[in-house]
Amino acid sequence: MVKDYVYSVTERFLRYAQIDTQADPLSKTFPSSAKQKDLSRLLVQELQQIGLSDAVTDQYGYVYATIPATTDKEVPVICLCAHMDTAPDCSGANVRPIVHKAYDGKDIILPDDTTQVITVKEHPYLAEKIGDDIITASGNTLLGADNKAGVAEIMDAAQYLVQHPEIRHGKIRILFTPDEEVGRGVEHVNMEQLGAQFGYTMDGGELGSLEDETFSADGVKITIHGISVHPGAAKGKLVSAVKIAADILHALPKDILSPETTEDRQGFIHPVRIEGITEKAEIDFIIRDFTTEELQGHEFFLRKIMETEVAKHPGAKGEFKVTAQYRNMKEVLDKHPEVTANAEEAIRRAGIKPLKMSIRGGTDGSRLSFMGLPCPNIFTGEMALHSKHEYVSIQDMQKAVDTIIHLVQVWEERS
Numbered sequence: 189m190v191k192d193y194v195y196s197v198t199e200r201f202l203r204y205a206q207i208d209t210q211a212d213p214l215s216k217t218f219p220s221s222a223k224q225k226d227l228s229r230l231l232v233q234e235l236q237q238i239g240l241s242d243a244v245t246d247q248y249g250y251v252y253a254t255i256p257a258t259t260d261k262e263v264p265v266i267c268l269c270a271h272m273d274t275a276p277d278c279s280g281a282n283v284r285p286i287v288h289k290a291y292d293g294k295d296i297i298l299p300d301d302t303t304q305v306i307t308v309k310e311h312p313y314l315a316e317k318i319g320d321d322i323i324t325a326s327g328n329t330l331l332g333a334d335n336k337a338g339v340a341e342i343m344d345a346a347q348y349l350v351q352h353p354e355i356r357h358g359k360i361r362i363l364f365t366p367d368e369e370v371g372r373g374v375e376h377v378n379m380e381q382l383g384a385q386f387g388y389t390m391d392g393g394e395l396g397s398l399e400d401e402t403f404s405a406d407g408v409k410i411t412i413h414g415i416s417v418h419p420g421a422a423k424g425k426l427v428s429a430v431k432i433a434a435d436i437l438h439a440l441p442k443d444i445l446s447p448e449t450t451e452d453r454q455g456f457i458h459p460v461r462i463e464g465i466t467e468k469a470e471i472d473f474i475i476r477d478f479t480t481e482e483l484q485g486h487e488f489f490l491r492k493i494m495e496t497e498v499a500k501h502p503g504a505k506g507e508f509k510v511t512a513q514y515r516n517m518k519e520v521l522d523k524h525p526e527v528t529a530n531a532e533e534a535i536r537r538a539g540i541k542p543l544k545m546s547i548r549g550g551t552d553g554s555r556l557s558f559m560g561l562p563c564p565n566i567f568t569g570e571m572a573l574h575s576k577h578e579y580v581s582i583q584d585m586q587k588a589v590d591t592i593i594h595l596v597q598v599w600e601e602r603s
Contacts, residue, residue, distance in 0.1 A: 219366035263358025267387035270338030271368035298327030333570035338390030
């Protein structure tokens with residue numbers, strides 16, 4: 189970075205965090221909540237103010253913009269991507285971000301609900317951030333660093349590159365997406381309009397992390413059909429779909445195959461929603477593992493549980509529907525090693541040790557990779573995601589901005 193550059197990433201993040209963009213997993217619309225477009229419109233205005241005159245948002249809420257090339261070399265078009273929505277797991281309304289200057293290493297008590305305490309014991313990364321300026325929410329909501337930190341970092345880097353045309357880089361495309369948190373983030377991306385060869389999502393966690401491997405993911409919906417009879421005359425006739433659904437959940441393993449009992453490269457079967465009445469009940473699951481083969485094994489196991497429990501209730505029927513969500517990006521990125529290698533070099537040039545990691549989850553980059561845009565995931569500083577304990581270091585965000593600046597230069601130099 190040029191000496192004495194005044195980062196805009198913090199003020200941008202604080203502004204974006206206060207806009208409610210919570211996604212709705214039960215919605216049939218796209219985006220799943222219209223309020224996500226409030227941020228889309230603001231970002232377009234700010235991109236145009238920066239000088240990116242082609243910035244636009246479409247009917248789906250996507251934001252597209254171009255940073256023109258400053259070199260005559262043939263350089264692949266690089267996409268920088270982040271998502272605007274926040275998770276449905278925790279309220280994103282009336283977020284009140286708080287900056288804790290020069291963090292002292294102690295537990296952080298959130299003022300609007302003092303029972304919410306971000307402890308160093310539960311969040312050991314905080315111990316590495318002593319002296320940093322830490323942003324948290326106030327205790328009633330999530331913060332939205334996932335992924336508005338990434339949005340703010342891309343915006344700051346865009347401003348810097350426009351202000352410093354002496355930096356040599358190829359054409360850069362910016363993409364901001366809705367609905368990543370409900371697995372639909374790139375469902376309506378216009379890849380032809382995007383026009384990029386390689387990409388990076390800015391949606392990772394701790395400083396220096398570079399993720400080129402994700403879970404593979406499916407969704408499963410189990411539908412149980414029971415038999416409804418007036419309870420006063422139900423003996424030998426009524427079959428409760430609700431009780432069968434409960435039996436299926438009870439039959440799941442207690443010490444393996446769940447998010448709360450797995451780590452590292454272990455996959456899981458996770459019920460995320462249940463709804464029903466006597467006649468019909470539904471259970472939604474997410475299934476996760478690093479290989480498609482393991483994923484299918486978990487689905488076979490869950491199907492057998494359903495069939496076993498349904499068979500105990502004559503007259504009941506069960507349906508098992510699998511919906512593919514995303515696949516491990518490593519399958520694509522291994523064919524394009526320069527994408528990850530260039531990111532590692534950019535992180536090093538920012539003065540950070542690269543940390544190659546796997547994600548126990550996914551990003552827009554998972555699906556983009558299989559849509560023809562190989563797309564690993566770079567750190568943003570966002571931590572304790574989807575919770576009231578979410579936090580981000582301002583210094584980590586600034587280093588992410590630096591990394592983006594170095595990244596586009598690495599691509600130009602190596603082309």
